[in-house]
Amino acid sequence: SFLHERRVDLFHQLAPLLLFSPLSPTDASCAMWAMAKASYVIDKGIFDQLAVSLASEEVLKQSNTRLVSQALWSCGKMVEFEDPNIFLQVPGGDDDNMRNESTDVTVDLPPYVTCADKYIRFLIANQARMTPKHLSQTIWAIGRLRLSDSYIIINEMGDIASRLCPKLNAREVANIVWGLSKVDYDKPEIISQLIHHAIDSPNKGCTAQEAANMLFALGKLQIREREVFASLSSILRTQLHEATSQAIANALWAHEVVGIEPPPELLSTWAQDRLGMAVLGTMTDSNRENENERQKCN
Numbered sequence: 001s002f003l004h005e006r007r008v009d010l011f012h013q014l015a016p017l018l019l020f021s022p023l024s025p026t027d028a029s030c031a032m033w034a035m036a037k038a039s040y041v042i043d044k045g046i047f048d049q050l051a052v053s054l055a056s057e058e059v060l061k062q063s064n065t066r067l068v069s070q071a072l073w074s075c076g077k078m079v080e081f082e083d084p085n086i087f088l089q090v091p092g093g094d095d096d097n098m099r100n101e102s103t104d105v106t107v108d109l110p111p112y113v114t115c116a117d118k119y120i121r122f123l124i125a126n127q128a129r130m131t132p133k134h135l136s137q138t139i140w141a142i143g144r145l146r147l148s149d150s151y152i153i154i155n156e157m158g159d160i161a162s163r164l165c166p167k168l169n170a171r172e173v174a175n176i177v178w179g180l181s182k183v184d185y186d187k188p189e190i191i192s193q194l195i196h197h198a199i200d201s202p203n204k205g206c207t208a209q210e211a212a213n214m215l216f217a218l219g220k221l222q223i224r225e226r227e228v229f230a231s232l233s234s235i236l237r238t239q240l241h242e243a244t245s246q247a248i249a250n251a252l253w254a255h256e257v258v259g260i261e262p263p264p265e266l267l268s269t270w271a272q273d274r275l276g277m278a279v280l281g282t283m284t285d286s287n288r289e290n291e292n293e294r295q296k297c298n
Helices: 001-022 025-037 045-053 057-061 065-081 111-125 132-145 151-167 170-182 189-202 207-218 226-238 245-258 264-273 277-281 286-294
Strands: 097-102 106-107
Touching: 001 025, 001 045, 025 045, 025 245, 045 057, 045 065, 045 111, 045 132, 065 132, 065 264, 097 207, 106 226, 111 132, 111 151, 132 170, 151 170, 151 189, 170 207, 189 207, 189 264, 207 245, 226 245, 226 264, 245 264, 245 286
Parallel strands: none
Antiparallel strands: 097 106
16 A cells, blocks of 8 residues: 555665664664564564664663563564575574475574573563553563474463463463463463453453464463353354454364363354355365464464
């Protein structure tokens, strides 16, 4: 559209100035957020430079959890424009390369992905200052970046989510459990605690997309709780006019994976929106995950 072209042109003119200006943590984080939000990928090297700048020890000392979690969210957003064959996770040791097991070819990670580890460690060190929004952005980004390299970090994030559970709204819970499911989090009791909070607490306002993301997480982690599936499916049924066909497909996939019969309304609505019932049988786990990458609650 005309407005999109104008915005891209404006970014193209102004973004290079960031490389030659002294930037505060606020400057770097907000610029990263703006580039990610606008899907500006023409000059990805500028985004990389901003990420590296914010990840420096000197700049992090001047930063806070709001700015760092915002920057990490931006990294999670930008990964959408990378080669999907790259296994995005923080590399171990001093090796800044990652081996693509499907092709046995060593590939370079984008610099901003390697910065994510420093952001996460900063946030864990300052977890007392993290708000539910900061935590939601952080774990959603961890899922998008597939940062499953450190078992300790993933479990620490899960424990923080458990402690903050009473303060979380449905949107934050959906982002958190979705992110944890993408890194194969292995504490089903915490996932269950978070989802129960989202569906049992009054005035949480769970949407169809949020319910679908929670169902996806339950399916991905093989958590079979009939009552929870029934409650989340009920939310979808009451909001079928707002639910996308992909949200319904995610819900159906989750039911199939754990062996729970889905409500017939979901199946019939999905079948009407897509090409037909036969499509259901062709949905592989890989296709489901690829489709679901584009679904988010942010």
